[in-house]
Amino acid sequence: MRRFAIPAVALVVAVALLALLAFGVAHQGTSLSIDASVARGQFPMAPDAHTKLPLLGAPGTTSLANMRGKIVVLNVFASWCQPCVAEAPILEQEQRQLVKNNATVLGVTYLDNSSDSEQFVQQHGVTYPVIRDVSGNFVKSFGTDGVPETFVINRRGRIVALRRYQLAGNWLQQTVSRILTQPA
Amino acid sequence: MTRVARHVAALALLIALTAGPQALAPATASAAPTPRASLTDIENDVMCTSCREPLEVAQSPQANSERAYIRGLIAQGQTKQQILNNLVSQYGPAVLGKPPANGFNLTVYILPPAILILGAAILFVTLPRWRRRSKASAAHPTPGPTPLDPQEARRLDEDLARFGG
Secondary structure (H helix, E strand, O other), rough: HHHHHHHHHHHHHHHHHHHHHHHHHHOOOOOHHHHHHHHOOOOOOOOOOOOOOEOOOOEEEEOHHOOOEEEEEEEEOOOOOOOHHHHHHHHHHHHHHHHOEEEEEEHHHHOOOOOHHHHHHOOOOOOOEEEEOOOOOHOOOOOOOOEEOOOOOOOOOOOEEOOOOOHHHHHHHHHHHHOOOOOO | HHHHHHHHHHHHHHHHHHHHHHHHHHHHHHOOOOOOHHHHHHHHHHHEEOEEEEEEOOOOOHHHHHHHHHHHHOOOOOHHHHHHHHHHHHHHHHHOOOEEEEEEEEHHHHHHHHHHHHHHHHHHHHHHHHHHHHHHHHHHHOOOOOOOOOHHHHHHHHHHHHHOO
8 A cells, every 4th residue: 555655645746736737718818709700790698797897097087887888999908009109099999980879999908017008098099088008807708819909899898899910990880870779 | 643744745845846946046145245237147037029029049130229228227337136127118018038027928827837746646656556556456456367168279279270271
């Protein structure tokens, strides 16, 4: 019996280490299940809707749940990202139309410091609300791993379209106008 | 000192050596004056959060933005620890090169010494056993090969002559 003690301990340790590795890898990976669901037309609920995040350049917090009933164009960006700079005027132009239809763009800064983000907002005349995701947990729940990414969320809180790269103005206009014509 | 006591003492010494530097670090740090922060020093301890590389080697736009932010904090006269705290508040704990010691991250700090100690403990148990076994086999040497009987020896010679010839 004793001769099996050491191999048994080594085996248990090896299995425990493998389990730990599997756990760590599983929790690091990003999920692209949202993309697959949207592609199939199943439109998943926006994750972490009740997570409250601080507003950029203003006191207080907000969450997606606070905007339920509105169409939300969720745009994840950072001030250092050149495609985000190119998107800013497109999003701002769309925001002027959205506010007339009980809809809004919601910017989320990711991997950025607040002073640079505030400078970005001022430079590009951004008028839509912007929140800060310092930990990155909120955007990671959308499978976000970089910037820019954009998610269009309908009035029921479901993701109906997304872009995991720089968006084009016509894509945004067409997507939003299609959702606006749908019954609430 | 008995053999068991020697093993226990050696194991305790190994644990002390493993835990020693970390245990001594706070006392040493508190005695030393607060060092002036430098970009090179901070770059060694933080990550480029978008490219997941140490900041000292990262060359992405986000890394450049992070460096500029750190330079601004240094210019404000902040200490290294203040700057690290500020970076965590802006970019989250992922900005730190060494993850904070809580939750799953604890494994980074616990596992290496634990594996070292476990390996040493296994060696302490198995090595004396192997030595005893090799001593015992040296004391009672195994008998050499049994000599061939004359008939087999003759057949072997014949076979060797045939193949060699």
